Amino acid sequence: MTAPEPFRFPIAARYAGMESSPLKDIFALAARPDVVSFAGGIPDPALFELADVQAAYDWVLTHHGARALQYGVSEGELELREQAARRVSRHLPTTAEQIRITSGSQEGLFVAAQAMLEPGDTVLVESPTYLAAVQAFSVHGARMLGVETDDEGVVPEALEQAIREHHPKFVYLIPTFQNPTGRTMPLARRRAVAEVLLRTGTALVEDDPYGALSFTGTTYPAIASLPGMAERTLLMNSMSKLMAPGVRIGWIRAQGPMLDTLAVAKAAISMQSSVVDQLTVARYLEVCDLDAHVARVSAVYRERRDAMSAALAPVLPAGAHVTRPEGGMFLWAALGEGFDAQSMLAEAVAAGVAYLPGWSFFADSPDRSTMRLSFVTHAPEVIQSAIARLGEVVAAHGGR
Amino acid sequence: MTAPEPFRFPIAARYAGMESSPLKDIFALAARPDVVSFAGGIPDPALFELADVQAAYDWVLTHHGARALQYGVSEGELELREQAARRVSRHLPTTAEQIRITSGSQEGLFVAAQAMLEPGDTVLVESPTYLAAVQAFSVHGARMLGVETDDEGVVPEALEQAIREHHPKFVYLIPTFQNPTGRTMPLARRRAVAEVLLRTGTALVEDDPYGALSFTGTTYPAIASLPGMAERTLLMNSMSKLMAPGVRIGWIRAQGPMLDTLAVAKAAISMQSSVVDQLTVARYLEVCDLDAHVARVSAVYRERRDAMSAALAPVLPAGAHVTRPEGGMFLWAALGEGFDAQSMLAEAVAAGVAYLPGWSFFADSPDRSTMRLSFVTHAPEVIQSAIARLGEVVAAHGGR
Known part of the structure; x- marks a missing residue:
């Protein structure tokens, strides 16, 4: 007698072989308490305006409790x-x-994909681009093609x-402080x-989660705000990077x-x-000074960007190229010919530092020498020592 | 010179022609302040345990604020x-x-569809069944087939x-107090x-948002808890009908x-x-007596079910068939040959009462004489007078 075969749920092709992902393993490694992780785009929780957020929840439940607990509408409150x-409307009358309203930018990207994509469609993205956007589009059966970028996008x-x-079907861009x-x-x-886009009659999905996190005071108009573009652009914003990721609130601007x-x-x-979270974010935006908060956060992130840039400069190999972002959360290093950031990662983690290998951000033709480093989570001195340890791993791999 | 054509976003076939829906128009009508609406499955907000919910939010933000505002994990907290x-685990060790964790049952249904469905797949559903489930499956390109039901499902x-x-690909059932x-x-x-299901090797999606809302004290074991079924069933629960819809928290039990x-x-x-909502619901379930709350709610709903049943009996035509649910939120009336609940609706709304025409709940071969009436939102005396007005509309249409 043999035991009966266990039942296997049918799995759609879009998720076949995706039960585990190398990225999930990386994040698990990076979460070890002895590792300084630059892998995730994780805001520093010390910067959350917890009292303001708590006051907003409290106000909503005190003054609009029954409504907050009731069904709302799909469009958003x-x-x-x-x-x-x-x-x-600061850049684009709206x-x-x-x-x-969407449950964070991720749902915004998924909603856009649902609305527009058929299996076999092509989506053009920056090379490299945000990997979770690629996933939201790919599970709709779209073919993702990366378009050449330079230092200006x-x-x-x-x-x-x-x-x-x-x-x-559309072009997906993150024009400001790109991920x-x-x-x-x-x-x-x-x-x-x-x-x-105008000349070719093409639709744009413009993702702008980081644009307000400027280190220079300069902000950039959304492409959606340029003449003729509003009617062909889905512009996505998120409160995750400005207020708090845990509330999962973002939005799409369309017409x-x-x-x-x-x-x-x-x-x-x-x-x-x-509905609770929606009304709370509305209250927060009404009574709190988000701009002042974002300015404080940006000042801290700028120091950390500086610390990481300064720490990286002496330890990267001669042919390396590293970005110096004017805002946002991420810095990108291409170590150059002969380096493989993925295969170096185990040693880096053993040395107590983690990053995200860059290959995962390419829709096609990955540059395997690249890595993404988030500079926002840790204090400058932690960044300095962790990058120094990373430098030793890099040196051991490539010489200088 | 002619004005340029306005840009039209590409729309995927799954949403073609769905820009407006007759149901949306019905809900808009039903929301008029002079209309007593039995159309939506809207809990009575007077029954929300607002103080308990507010205390749970407050506790979470006071004791786990930084974590509540930070990113969490896809599996759920x-x-x-x-x-x-x-x-x-009361019925099925888990x-x-x-x-x-999902953002309500609706996302649970959508996640299940994403995980399993390919375009062209067939899903078997009860005839009639929950229309938003049909939509979550249909937008994945599935063919929905309704299976014959009787008074036992x-x-x-x-x-x-x-x-x-x-x-x-799977069978979708709502075995208890069905919608x-x-x-x-x-x-x-x-x-x-x-x-x-065992004999044919078939997967089950079992939706149980109402099972706890029993008017008799009797609860029913999930089909998932019967021998051999746990490994082939995705069991869905929601806090929407038990605690509050506005927090959008549900879950899928699988293995x-x-x-x-x-x-x-x-x-x-x-x-x-x-994450805020997840931790709050966890706190609420830990320290509040949800069973006692659900018992209070069910007692109120039972009175309203009684009021609606009693009011309907004398005003329905001779050949009509109406259910008398042992729990949940909805009652179903089939007026019989010659009636069309959709075409009667405008007159009903003019008389100050709204319901949901039953055709929308059929995957195929709708019985157009049917209507769904939610008995939970209004007090018994409101129900009585509104059903009396509905009776006049029915009488004018069919004679008795």
Whole structure:
């Protein structure tokens, strides 16, 4: 007698072989208490305005408790859409009716994919780009193609050629303090990219979770705000990097009939976002000075960027290229020919420091010598000593 | 010169033509202040334990504030998975590792669909069934087939025949206090259905948002808890109907490798559910007596079910069939030959009463004489007078 075969649930092809992921293993390693991790884009919890957030929850439950606990609407609660519209309107005139609330940017990307993508569609992305966006698009059966970038972001000529060759359903860009590179598209490049999209009749998904985290005081207009672009852009913002990731609130700015499709898709996916959290974020945005908070956070992040840049400079090999972001959370190092950041990682972790190997951020043709380093989680002195240890691992691998 | 054509975003076929829905129009009508609406499954906010919920939020932000505002994990926070496992274990031994947290049942259904469905797959559902589940499955390109039901739920012989004929990816059932009919499968029927699923090697998605809302004290074991069924069932629970819909917390109980796929799918869709809400629900379940609360709510709902049943009996036409649910939120009336609940609705709304036409709950072959009436939102005297007005509309349509 043999035991019966255990039942296996049917698994859709989109998730076949994805039961475990190398990234999950990396994050598990990086979470070891003896490791200084630069792997995740994890805000420093010491910077959360906990008292303000707690006061906002308390106010909502005291003054609108029954409503906060009741069903809401798929579009999102009006107060939050008004606050979101007020912020977006700084660069792009926007009404509450043009905002759709999502449970963080990730759900925003997924909703956009649901609304637009068919299996076999092509999506053009920066090379490299945000890996979880690639996943949200890929599970819809889309083919992801990376477009050439330089220090100013996606290269317009390469973008136009790729659009004409591959007819993408949309282009996905993170123009400001990009994840993973930390690069920012200057205004002239934004205009050139907008012209390409207009000329080719292409839709844009513009992801802007970091734009407010500026170290220079300079903020950049969304590509969506350039002439002709608003009607063809889904502009995504998130409160995760500005207020707190744990509340999972973001939004999409859109216009036209697409707004209805986004609401229907959101309803199919999760009905609506937490009404408690939505009303709380609305209250927080109404009574707290988010700009002042973001300025404080940015000042701290800037010091940490400086610490990491300074620590990296002497320990990177001669041919290495490292970005010096003007804002955001991430710095990107390409060690150059002969280095493999993935295979170095075990030694780095043994030395008490972790990063994210860069290969995972490429839709295709990865540069395996790259790594993403988040500079926001740790204090400057912790960064300095951890980067010094990383330098020893790099030196042992490549010589200098 | 002609104005340029406005840009149209590409819309995936799954959402084509869904920009507006007749149901959305119905809910808009039903929300008019002069209308007593039985359309939505809206808990009475007067029954929310607002003070307990507020205390739980406060405790979490006071004692675990930094963690509540930080990123969590896609599987869900451990404390909440432990509390969920404790509840599920009343009928089916379950560990925290076997729980995946979702943003309400709707996201649970969507996650299950993401994990399993390919375009062209068949899903078997009760006829009629919960319409938002149909939508979560349909947008994955699945073909929905309704299986014959009687007063004890899905008919086992019809289920087996449909499985053998159509080879569904899974069967979706709401065995207890079903939406929309209010019907409950007795234990013997559950056993017969389980035998069919075991014999045919079929997976089950078992949705149980209402099971605790019993008017008789009797609760029913999940089909998942019957011999052999745990390994082939995704069991879904929600806090929406028991604690509060606005917090958007539910869970899936599963076992085996599927647990990893569910976590990966959840990460692609929304990364993780609100950590604040998760920790708050965990705290609420730890320190509050949810069973006592549910007993109080059920006693009120029972009175309202009685009021609606009593009011309907004299005003329904001779050939009508109406359910008398032992729990849950909904009652289902089939007016019989010649009635069309959709076309009667405008007159009902004009008379100050709204319901949900039943056609929308059928995956195929709708009985257009049916309507779903939620009895939970209004007090008995409001129910009585509104049903009397509904009776006049029915009488005008069909004579008696």
